[in-house]
Amino acid sequence: MLARFVATVGDKRLDQVTTFDVERWKTVRAKQVRKSTVNRELNIVRGCFSRAVEWKRLVKSPMATVKPFRVENTRLRVLSPDEIRVVLTEAPQDLALIARVTLEGLLRVSEVLSLMRSDIQRDYLVVTHTKNNKVRKVPISSDLRRALLARTHQSGYVFGETRYQGHPATQSTVTQAFRRVMARLGIANASHHTLRHTGASSMLADGISVRVVQEIGGWRSLRMLERYTHPTDAETRRAVASASRLTGVGTKTGTKSISPKPSERRVALKWMMAGKLEWRPQRDSNPCLSLERAIS
Numbered sequence: 001m002l003a004r005f006v007a008t009v010g011d012k013r014l015d016q017v018t019t020f021d022v023e024r025w026k027t028v029r030a031k032q033v034r035k036s037t038v039n040r041e042l043n044i045v046r047g048c049f050s051r052a053v054e055w056k057r058l059v060k061s062p063m064a065t066v067k068p069f070r071v072e073n074t075r076l077r078v079l080s081p082d083e084i085r086v087v088l089t090e091a092p093q094d095l096a097l098i099a100r101v102t103l104e105g106l107l108r109v110s111e112v113l114s115l116m117r118s119d120i121q122r123d124y125l126v127v128t129h130t131k132n133n134k135v136r137k138v139p140i141s142s143d144l145r146r147a148l149l150a151r152t153h154q155s156g157y158v159f160g161e162t163r164y165q166g167h168p169a170t171q172s173t174v175t176q177a178f179r180r181v182m183a184r185l186g187i188a189n190a191s192h193h194t195l196r197h198t199g200a201s202s203m204l205a206d207g208i209s210v211r212v213v214q215e216i217g218g219w220r221s222l223r224m225l226e227r228y229t230h231p232t233d234a235e236t237r238r239a240v241a242s243a244s245r246l247t248g249v250g251t252k253t254g255t256k257s258i259s260p261k262p263s264e265r266r267v268a269l270k271w272m273m274a275g276k277l278e279w280r281p282q283r284d285s286n287p288c289l290s291l292e293r294a295i296s
Helices: 002-009 019-030 035-054 081-090 093-105 109-113 142-151 171-184 192-205 210-217 222-228 233-247 262-273 287-295
Strands: 124-127 136-139
Touching (some): 002 019, 002 035, 019 035, 081 093, 093 142, 093 171, 093 192, 109 171, 192 210, 210 222
């Protein structure tokens, strides 16, 4: 990526790269890939210049006023229960197991491929090679634990392969394999990342705390989970029904108010006659009378 940036900007010293150079590269790059991809690459370039400033190799970053493209935050793909069943039963065995780990534990493909035998504990996985470099523990079922142990290569890598000298396939290889398998199974617009999105969306839809989902999936902020919430028609109807109960009690629109039960009225009358319950006229609620009593 940086090589393409240099090819467009030119082989210059850091202090010779201007904001105009970066904007020109951004415009050219946007004609080649999606704007969301350009934004991600912009973050990489921005990080390089920020580090140069930090290391005193540059006084000011040319990225200071460069803004990312505005990209519509569209909903991501979510697999249906039938599609999940097809993936787990008809995909090649290794890909089906990787899919299961991601659906249940929300692991990224790079995190799945880096799993070692030592990472499989009694009831959780220790995910060490994470995107944010933060080690996390992901609970797993006993059935999934047995499946991972059975798949573990003698090299120690869970998904190690002999043809790669005991190492797992590369992330790009597995990602492409998932895209091909999804297409072959008739599941359109889906990839391995779709499985992670599906698992997170399912947890949130079942009422699991957003904080818990964040911890399991390793997201840095709660805002990153906003696009993983997909309110269904049933949920929206339930929400409206819940709110409508508030407006259906004792309103002035002709709705029936809730009257006390006869037994409750008898108890109140008994207490009043015994002098334990003071009756106050309706006019006591007049704010002017309350003010008059307060200052007298």
